[in-house]
Amino acid sequence: MTSISLNLRSVEQRIAGIATQCGRAPQEITLLAVSKTKPESDITAAYEAGQRCFGENYVQEGVSKIAALSHLADIDWHFIGPLQSNKSRLVAENFAWCHTIDRLKLAQRLSAQRPEHLPPLNVLIQINISDESSKSGIREEALNALAAEISQLPRLTLRGIMAIPAPEPDHRQQLIVCQRMAALYHSLANDYPQVDTLSLGMSDDLDAAITAGSTLVRVGSAIFGARQYPSSSS
Template identity: 60%
Template sequence: MSIADNLRQVQRDIADCAAQCGRSASDVRLLAVSKTKPLADLESAYAAGQRLFGENYVQEAVEKYQALSHLSDIEWHFIGPIQSNKSRQIAETMDWVHTIDREKIARRLSEQRPTELPPLNVLIQVNISGETSKSGIELSDLEGVVALVKSLPNLSLRGLMAIPAPQTDMALQREVYAPLQQAFLTLQKNDPMVDTLSIGMSGDLAAAIASGSTMVRVGTAIFGARQYT
Protein backbone atom coordinates (compact mmCIF):
# COMPACT_ATOMS: atom_id res chain seq x y z
CA MET A 1 0.00 0.00 0.00
CA SER A 2 1.13 3.55 -0.70
CA ILE A 3 1.57 6.27 1.89
CA ALA A 4 -1.63 7.86 0.57
CA ASP A 5 -3.49 4.57 1.07
CA ASN A 6 -2.05 4.23 4.57
CA LEU A 7 -3.13 7.77 5.45
CA ARG A 8 -6.67 7.09 4.29
CA GLN A 9 -6.78 3.92 6.41
CA VAL A 10 -5.54 5.73 9.51
CA GLN A 11 -8.11 8.47 8.94
CA ARG A 12 -10.83 5.82 8.64
CA ASP A 13 -9.62 4.25 11.90
CA ILE A 14 -9.80 7.64 13.62
CA ALA A 15 -13.30 8.23 12.27
CA ASP A 16 -14.45 4.78 13.44
CA CYS A 17 -13.00 5.28 16.93
CA ALA A 18 -14.59 8.72 17.18
CA ALA A 19 -17.99 7.42 16.06
CA GLN A 20 -17.89 4.65 18.65
CA CYS A 21 -17.72 7.20 21.47
CA GLY A 22 -20.03 9.80 19.95
CA ARG A 23 -17.34 12.19 18.76
CA SER A 24 -16.68 13.73 15.37
CA ALA A 25 -13.57 12.71 13.45
CA SER A 26 -12.95 16.40 12.81
CA ASP A 27 -12.27 16.83 16.54
CA VAL A 28 -9.13 14.66 16.29
CA ARG A 29 -6.11 15.92 14.37
CA LEU A 30 -3.64 13.43 12.93
CA LEU A 31 0.06 14.10 13.55
CA ALA A 32 2.22 12.07 11.17
CA VAL A 33 5.33 11.01 13.09
CA SER A 34 7.96 11.34 10.39
CA LYS A 35 11.17 10.85 12.37
CA THR A 36 13.84 8.90 10.44
CA LYS A 37 11.72 9.01 7.29
CA PRO A 38 13.17 10.39 4.03
CA LEU A 39 11.94 13.63 2.52
CA ALA A 40 10.25 11.74 -0.29
CA ASP A 41 7.93 10.08 2.23
CA LEU A 42 6.96 13.41 3.74
CA GLU A 43 6.33 14.82 0.27
CA SER A 44 4.11 11.82 -0.54
CA ALA A 45 2.12 12.35 2.65
CA TYR A 46 1.85 16.06 1.89
CA ALA A 47 0.59 15.33 -1.61
CA ALA A 48 -2.08 13.12 -0.02
CA GLY A 49 -3.25 16.02 2.14
CA GLN A 50 -1.26 15.57 5.36
CA ARG A 51 -0.06 18.83 6.92
CA LEU A 52 1.02 18.01 10.49
CA PHE A 53 4.42 16.34 10.87
CA GLY A 54 6.16 15.32 14.11
CA GLU A 55 9.91 15.05 14.56
CA ASN A 56 11.96 13.74 17.51
CA TYR A 57 15.51 14.71 16.62
CA VAL A 58 16.53 18.35 16.36
CA GLN A 59 19.05 18.18 13.53
CA GLU A 60 16.78 16.02 11.40
CA ALA A 61 13.81 18.29 12.13
CA VAL A 62 15.73 21.41 11.11
CA GLU A 63 17.04 19.79 7.91
CA LYS A 64 13.52 18.76 6.89
CA TYR A 65 12.12 22.17 7.80
CA GLN A 66 14.69 23.82 5.55
CA ALA A 67 14.31 21.33 2.68
CA LEU A 68 10.52 21.67 2.65
CA SER A 69 10.35 25.41 3.34
CA HIS A 70 8.55 25.89 0.00
CA LEU A 71 5.58 23.98 1.48
CA SER A 72 4.60 26.86 3.69
CA ASP A 73 1.46 25.31 5.19
CA ILE A 74 3.26 22.40 6.85
CA GLU A 75 2.81 22.51 10.62
CA TRP A 76 5.99 21.29 12.32
CA HIS A 77 5.71 19.62 15.73
CA PHE A 78 8.71 18.75 17.88
CA ILE A 79 7.82 15.70 19.97
CA GLY A 80 11.18 14.57 21.35
CA PRO A 81 13.22 15.41 24.45
CA ILE A 82 14.91 18.82 24.36
CA GLN A 83 18.52 19.48 25.28
CA SER A 84 19.15 23.05 26.35
CA ASN A 85 21.91 23.50 23.77
CA LYS A 86 19.43 22.65 20.99
CA SER A 87 16.55 24.84 22.15
CA ARG A 88 17.38 27.75 19.85
CA GLN A 89 17.05 25.61 16.72
CA ILE A 90 13.64 24.41 17.89
CA ALA A 91 12.49 27.92 18.80
CA GLU A 92 13.48 29.22 15.37
CA THR A 93 11.85 26.52 13.23
CA MET A 94 9.04 24.61 14.93
CA ASP A 95 5.38 25.60 15.18
CA TRP A 96 4.63 23.34 18.16
CA VAL A 97 6.58 21.70 20.98
CA HIS A 98 4.94 18.79 22.83
CA THR A 99 7.58 18.15 25.47
CA ILE A 100 7.69 21.04 27.95
CA ASP A 101 8.59 19.59 31.35
CA ARG A 102 11.34 21.85 32.72
CA GLU A 103 11.44 25.53 33.61
CA LYS A 104 14.84 26.02 32.00
CA ILE A 105 13.67 24.71 28.62
CA ALA A 106 10.44 26.72 28.71
CA ARG A 107 12.32 29.94 29.46
CA ARG A 108 14.92 29.31 26.77
CA LEU A 109 12.31 28.59 24.11
CA SER A 110 10.48 31.81 24.95
CA GLU A 111 13.67 33.88 24.98
CA GLN A 112 14.92 32.38 21.72
CA ARG A 113 11.67 32.55 19.74
CA PRO A 114 12.21 35.10 16.94
CA THR A 115 10.04 38.17 17.43
CA GLU A 116 8.78 38.07 13.84
CA LEU A 117 7.22 34.64 14.46
CA PRO A 118 3.99 34.02 16.37
CA PRO A 119 4.33 32.59 19.88
CA LEU A 120 5.43 28.96 19.96
CA ASN A 121 2.52 26.61 20.64
CA VAL A 122 3.47 24.32 23.52
CA LEU A 123 2.12 21.31 25.36
CA ILE A 124 3.16 20.29 28.86
CA GLN A 125 4.30 16.68 28.96
CA VAL A 126 2.88 14.67 31.84
CA ASN A 127 4.37 11.36 33.00
CA ILE A 128 1.09 9.59 33.68
CA SER A 129 2.52 6.11 34.21
CA GLY A 130 5.26 7.13 36.64
CA GLU A 131 7.98 5.63 34.47
CA THR A 132 11.47 6.75 35.45
CA SER A 133 12.64 6.22 31.88
CA LYS A 134 10.19 8.79 30.52
CA SER A 135 10.18 12.57 30.66
CA GLY A 136 7.25 14.57 31.95
CA ILE A 137 6.02 16.25 35.08
CA GLU A 138 3.83 14.75 37.77
CA LEU A 139 0.19 15.82 37.59
CA SER A 140 0.59 17.26 41.08
CA ASP A 141 3.08 19.78 39.65
CA LEU A 142 0.86 20.86 36.76
CA GLU A 143 -0.51 24.05 38.30
CA GLY A 144 2.95 25.52 38.81
CA VAL A 145 4.15 24.62 35.32
CA VAL A 146 1.00 26.07 33.78
CA ALA A 147 1.60 29.35 35.61
CA LEU A 148 5.21 29.41 34.44
CA VAL A 149 4.35 28.80 30.78
CA LYS A 150 1.60 31.43 30.84
CA SER A 151 4.07 33.97 32.20
CA LEU A 152 6.42 33.58 29.22
CA PRO A 153 5.59 36.05 26.44
CA ASN A 154 6.65 34.00 23.42
CA LEU A 155 4.94 30.74 24.36
CA SER A 156 1.27 29.88 23.90
CA LEU A 157 0.00 27.10 26.15
CA ARG A 158 -2.27 24.83 24.09
CA GLY A 159 -2.63 21.78 26.33
CA LEU A 160 -1.13 18.52 27.53
CA MET A 161 0.75 15.55 26.10
CA ALA A 162 1.52 12.10 27.49
CA ILE A 163 3.07 8.79 26.48
CA PRO A 164 1.74 6.07 28.81
CA ALA A 165 3.37 2.73 29.44
CA PRO A 166 2.32 0.15 26.82
CA GLN A 167 -0.91 -1.60 27.75
CA THR A 168 -3.07 -3.78 25.52
CA ASP A 169 -6.31 -3.76 27.51
CA MET A 170 -8.52 -0.84 26.52
CA ALA A 171 -10.16 -0.53 29.92
CA LEU A 172 -6.76 -0.23 31.58
CA GLN A 173 -5.60 2.24 28.93
CA ARG A 174 -8.60 4.44 29.70
CA GLU A 175 -7.99 4.09 33.42
CA VAL A 176 -4.48 5.47 32.98
CA TYR A 177 -5.74 8.33 30.84
CA ALA A 178 -8.63 9.32 33.15
CA PRO A 179 -6.68 11.64 35.51
CA LEU A 180 -5.01 13.35 32.55
CA GLN A 181 -8.35 13.86 30.81
CA GLN A 182 -9.77 15.45 33.95
CA ALA A 183 -6.73 17.72 34.31
CA PHE A 184 -7.12 18.78 30.68
CA LEU A 185 -10.82 19.57 31.09
CA THR A 186 -10.06 21.64 34.18
CA LEU A 187 -7.34 23.49 32.30
CA GLN A 188 -9.75 24.19 29.44
CA LYS A 189 -12.31 25.74 31.78
CA ASN A 190 -9.74 28.23 32.99
CA ASP A 191 -8.14 29.06 29.64
CA PRO A 192 -9.98 29.30 26.29
CA MET A 193 -6.67 28.92 24.40
CA VAL A 194 -6.22 25.38 25.72
CA ASP A 195 -7.59 23.04 23.07
CA THR A 196 -5.13 20.18 22.61
CA LEU A 197 -4.79 16.84 24.37
CA SER A 198 -2.03 14.97 22.54
CA ILE A 199 -2.49 11.32 23.46
CA GLY A 200 -2.86 8.16 21.45
CA MET A 201 -0.71 6.17 19.07
CA SER A 202 -1.42 3.11 16.95
CA GLY A 203 -1.64 0.78 19.95
CA ASP A 204 -4.15 2.78 21.98
CA LEU A 205 -5.98 4.89 19.41
CA ALA A 206 -9.48 3.88 20.52
CA ALA A 207 -8.80 4.41 24.23
CA ALA A 208 -7.17 7.79 23.62
CA ILE A 209 -9.99 9.09 21.45
CA ALA A 210 -12.54 7.83 23.98
CA SER A 211 -10.51 9.71 26.62
CA GLY A 212 -10.80 13.02 24.82
CA SER A 213 -7.70 13.08 22.62
CA THR A 214 -7.68 15.94 20.12
CA MET A 215 -4.39 14.90 18.48
CA VAL A 216 -3.08 11.40 17.83
CA ARG A 217 0.51 10.62 16.86
CA VAL A 218 0.90 7.90 14.21
CA GLY A 219 4.10 6.92 12.41
CA THR A 220 4.54 3.30 11.34
CA ALA A 221 0.96 2.85 10.15
CA ILE A 222 1.53 5.74 7.73
CA PHE A 223 5.15 5.41 6.69
CA GLY A 224 6.00 1.79 7.44
CA ALA A 225 8.63 0.39 9.78
CA ARG A 226 11.12 2.84 11.23
CA GLN A 227 14.44 3.25 9.46
CA TYR A 228 17.57 3.62 11.53
CA THR A 229 20.62 5.48 10.30
Protein backbone atom coordinates in the same frame (compact mmCIF):
# COMPACT_ATOMS: atom_id res chain seq x y z
CA MET B 1 -2.31 6.08 -5.11
CA THR B 2 1.00 5.50 -3.32
CA SER B 3 1.28 3.12 -0.39
CA ILE B 4 1.70 6.11 1.92
CA SER B 5 -1.51 7.72 0.67
CA LEU B 6 -3.35 4.42 1.07
CA ASN B 7 -1.95 4.01 4.59
CA LEU B 8 -2.95 7.55 5.42
CA ARG B 9 -6.53 6.97 4.26
CA SER B 10 -6.65 3.79 6.37
CA VAL B 11 -5.49 5.62 9.51
CA GLU B 12 -7.93 8.46 8.90
CA GLN B 13 -10.77 5.96 8.49
CA ARG B 14 -9.76 4.22 11.70
CA ILE B 15 -9.78 7.52 13.60
CA ALA B 16 -13.15 8.46 12.11
CA GLY B 17 -14.61 5.07 13.03
CA ILE B 18 -13.46 5.27 16.65
CA ALA B 19 -14.71 8.85 16.94
CA THR B 20 -18.12 7.97 15.55
CA GLN B 21 -18.44 4.99 17.88
CA CYS B 22 -17.92 7.18 20.94
CA GLY B 23 -20.12 10.02 19.73
CA ARG B 24 -17.40 12.44 18.67
CA ALA B 25 -16.93 14.26 15.38
CA PRO B 26 -13.84 13.01 13.52
CA GLN B 27 -12.97 16.65 12.78
CA GLU B 28 -12.25 17.15 16.50
CA ILE B 29 -9.14 14.96 16.20
CA THR B 30 -5.92 16.05 14.48
CA LEU B 31 -3.70 13.37 13.01
CA LEU B 32 0.00 14.07 13.55
CA ALA B 33 2.09 12.02 11.12
CA VAL B 34 5.28 11.05 12.96
CA SER B 35 7.90 11.33 10.24
CA LYS B 36 11.07 10.81 12.29
CA THR B 37 13.77 8.88 10.41
CA LYS B 38 11.70 9.03 7.21
CA PRO B 39 13.04 10.66 4.04
CA GLU B 40 11.71 13.92 2.68
CA SER B 41 10.14 12.03 -0.22
CA ASP B 42 7.84 10.19 2.21
CA ILE B 43 6.75 13.45 3.81
CA THR B 44 6.08 14.89 0.36
CA ALA B 45 3.97 11.84 -0.53
CA ALA B 46 1.91 12.27 2.64
CA TYR B 47 1.61 16.01 1.97
CA GLU B 48 0.35 15.35 -1.56
CA ALA B 49 -2.24 13.02 -0.02
CA GLY B 50 -3.52 15.89 2.14
CA GLN B 51 -1.54 15.53 5.37
CA ARG B 52 -0.31 18.81 6.87
CA CYS B 53 0.82 18.09 10.46
CA PHE B 54 4.14 16.29 10.90
CA GLY B 55 6.04 15.33 14.06
CA GLU B 56 9.80 15.05 14.41
CA ASN B 57 11.72 13.63 17.40
CA TYR B 58 15.28 14.61 16.54
CA VAL B 59 16.16 18.30 16.41
CA GLN B 60 18.79 18.40 13.68
CA GLU B 61 17.00 15.88 11.49
CA GLY B 62 13.80 17.87 11.81
CA VAL B 63 15.47 21.20 11.05
CA SER B 64 17.06 19.72 7.93
CA LYS B 65 13.66 18.51 6.68
CA ILE B 66 12.01 21.84 7.46
CA ALA B 67 14.63 23.62 5.34
CA ALA B 68 14.40 21.13 2.49
CA LEU B 69 10.60 21.30 2.40
CA SER B 70 10.26 25.03 3.00
CA HIS B 71 8.42 25.36 -0.32
CA LEU B 72 5.53 23.48 1.31
CA ALA B 73 4.65 26.52 3.34
CA ASP B 74 1.53 25.22 5.07
CA ILE B 75 3.16 22.25 6.82
CA ASP B 76 2.66 22.45 10.59
CA TRP B 77 5.89 21.16 12.14
CA HIS B 78 5.70 19.68 15.67
CA PHE B 79 8.72 18.79 17.79
CA ILE B 80 7.74 15.76 19.86
CA GLY B 81 11.01 14.38 21.22
CA PRO B 82 12.97 15.03 24.42
CA LEU B 83 14.65 18.41 24.16
CA GLN B 84 18.05 19.28 25.60
CA SER B 85 18.53 22.91 26.60
CA ASN B 86 21.44 23.34 24.19
CA LYS B 87 19.15 22.47 21.25
CA SER B 88 16.29 24.73 22.29
CA ARG B 89 17.18 27.57 19.89
CA LEU B 90 16.80 25.30 16.86
CA VAL B 91 13.31 24.31 17.99
CA ALA B 92 12.37 27.90 18.82
CA GLU B 93 13.50 29.13 15.42
CA ASN B 94 12.09 26.37 13.22
CA PHE B 95 9.09 24.55 14.67
CA ALA B 96 5.51 25.71 15.20
CA TRP B 97 4.92 23.39 18.18
CA CYS B 98 6.89 21.78 21.00
CA HIS B 99 5.12 18.94 22.81
CA THR B 100 7.68 18.08 25.45
CA ILE B 101 7.96 20.93 27.94
CA ASP B 102 8.80 19.44 31.33
CA ARG B 103 10.66 22.23 33.16
CA LEU B 104 10.44 25.98 33.47
CA LYS B 105 14.05 26.61 32.41
CA LEU B 106 13.39 24.99 29.03
CA ALA B 107 10.22 27.03 28.52
CA GLN B 108 12.07 30.23 29.40
CA ARG B 109 14.80 29.49 26.88
CA LEU B 110 12.28 28.74 24.11
CA SER B 111 10.43 31.98 24.82
CA ALA B 112 13.61 34.05 24.81
CA GLN B 113 14.85 32.39 21.61
CA ARG B 114 11.59 32.55 19.63
CA PRO B 115 12.11 35.06 16.79
CA GLU B 116 9.92 38.14 16.89
CA HIS B 117 8.83 37.73 13.26
CA LEU B 118 7.25 34.35 14.03
CA PRO B 119 4.03 33.80 15.97
CA PRO B 120 4.49 32.54 19.55
CA LEU B 121 5.60 28.92 19.80
CA ASN B 122 2.73 26.59 20.66
CA VAL B 123 3.72 24.39 23.60
CA LEU B 124 2.38 21.39 25.46
CA ILE B 125 3.41 20.30 28.94
CA GLN B 126 4.48 16.66 29.03
CA ILE B 127 2.94 14.61 31.83
CA ASN B 128 4.63 11.41 32.99
CA ILE B 129 1.21 9.86 33.50
CA SER B 130 2.54 6.35 34.18
CA ASP B 131 5.31 7.60 36.51
CA GLU B 132 8.04 5.84 34.53
CA SER B 133 11.62 6.69 35.45
CA SER B 134 12.68 6.14 31.84
CA LYS B 135 10.37 8.84 30.48
CA SER B 136 10.40 12.61 30.58
CA GLY B 137 7.51 14.64 31.90
CA ILE B 138 6.25 16.10 35.15
CA ARG B 139 4.04 14.49 37.76
CA GLU B 140 0.33 15.27 37.63
CA GLU B 141 0.41 17.39 40.79
CA ALA B 142 3.07 19.70 39.30
CA LEU B 143 0.95 20.73 36.32
CA ASN B 144 -0.81 23.77 37.73
CA ALA B 145 2.35 25.46 38.96
CA LEU B 146 4.26 24.93 35.70
CA ALA B 147 1.27 26.01 33.60
CA ALA B 148 1.00 29.25 35.59
CA GLU B 149 4.67 30.04 34.93
CA ILE B 150 4.53 29.17 31.22
CA SER B 151 1.38 31.20 30.66
CA GLN B 152 3.35 34.34 31.58
CA LEU B 153 6.09 33.82 28.98
CA PRO B 154 5.59 36.26 26.11
CA ARG B 155 6.74 34.18 23.14
CA LEU B 156 4.97 30.94 24.04
CA THR B 157 1.31 29.95 23.84
CA LEU B 158 0.30 27.18 26.22
CA ARG B 159 -2.00 24.93 24.18
CA GLY B 160 -2.37 21.88 26.41
CA ILE B 161 -0.71 18.68 27.59
CA MET B 162 0.88 15.54 26.17
CA ALA B 163 1.68 12.08 27.46
CA ILE B 164 3.11 8.75 26.34
CA PRO B 165 1.46 6.20 28.65
CA ALA B 166 3.28 2.99 29.51
CA PRO B 167 2.46 0.11 27.13
CA GLU B 168 -0.67 -1.67 28.32
CA PRO B 169 -2.41 -4.42 26.32
CA ASP B 170 -5.71 -4.23 28.21
CA HIS B 171 -8.11 -1.68 26.72
CA ARG B 172 -9.84 -1.04 30.04
CA GLN B 173 -6.57 -0.14 31.72
CA GLN B 174 -5.57 2.02 28.76
CA LEU B 175 -8.86 3.89 29.10
CA ILE B 176 -8.35 4.52 32.82
CA VAL B 177 -4.97 6.17 32.16
CA CYS B 178 -6.32 8.17 29.21
CA GLN B 179 -9.26 9.39 31.30
CA ARG B 180 -6.84 10.67 33.94
CA MET B 181 -5.11 12.68 31.23
CA ALA B 182 -8.44 13.96 29.95
CA ALA B 183 -9.39 15.14 33.43
CA LEU B 184 -6.12 17.08 33.71
CA TYR B 185 -6.71 18.57 30.28
CA HIS B 186 -10.24 19.74 31.06
CA SER B 187 -9.12 21.26 34.34
CA LEU B 188 -6.33 23.14 32.55
CA ALA B 189 -8.70 24.32 29.80
CA ASN B 190 -11.04 25.74 32.44
CA ASP B 191 -8.20 27.94 33.69
CA TYR B 192 -6.68 28.92 30.34
CA PRO B 193 -9.03 29.68 27.44
CA GLN B 194 -6.36 29.12 24.80
CA VAL B 195 -5.83 25.50 25.90
CA ASP B 196 -7.36 23.25 23.25
CA THR B 197 -4.98 20.33 22.74
CA LEU B 198 -4.69 16.93 24.41
CA SER B 199 -1.89 15.12 22.59
CA LEU B 200 -2.53 11.52 23.52
CA GLY B 201 -2.69 8.25 21.66
CA MET B 202 -0.56 6.25 19.25
CA SER B 203 -1.34 3.18 17.18
CA ASP B 204 -1.60 0.77 20.13
CA ASP B 205 -3.88 2.90 22.32
CA LEU B 206 -5.70 4.96 19.70
CA ASP B 207 -9.13 3.64 20.64
CA ALA B 208 -8.77 4.46 24.35
CA ALA B 209 -7.22 7.86 23.71
CA ILE B 210 -9.94 9.03 21.33
CA THR B 211 -12.68 7.62 23.55
CA ALA B 212 -11.23 9.55 26.51
CA GLY B 213 -11.15 12.79 24.54
CA SER B 214 -7.76 13.14 22.82
CA THR B 215 -7.68 15.98 20.29
CA LEU B 216 -4.37 15.01 18.65
CA VAL B 217 -3.04 11.51 17.97
CA ARG B 218 0.49 10.61 16.88
CA VAL B 219 0.88 7.88 14.26
CA GLY B 220 4.08 6.95 12.43
CA SER B 221 4.72 3.42 11.19
CA ALA B 222 1.08 2.80 10.22
CA ILE B 223 1.52 5.64 7.70
CA PHE B 224 5.18 5.42 6.68
CA GLY B 225 6.08 1.80 7.38
CA ALA B 226 8.63 0.34 9.77
CA ARG B 227 10.87 2.83 11.52
CA GLN B 228 14.43 3.45 10.36
CA TYR B 229 17.06 4.92 12.63
CA PRO B 230 19.30 7.90 11.88
CA SER B 231 23.01 7.83 12.55
CA SER B 232 22.49 10.42 15.30
CA SER B 233 19.55 10.82 17.67
CA SER B 234 20.19 14.52 18.24
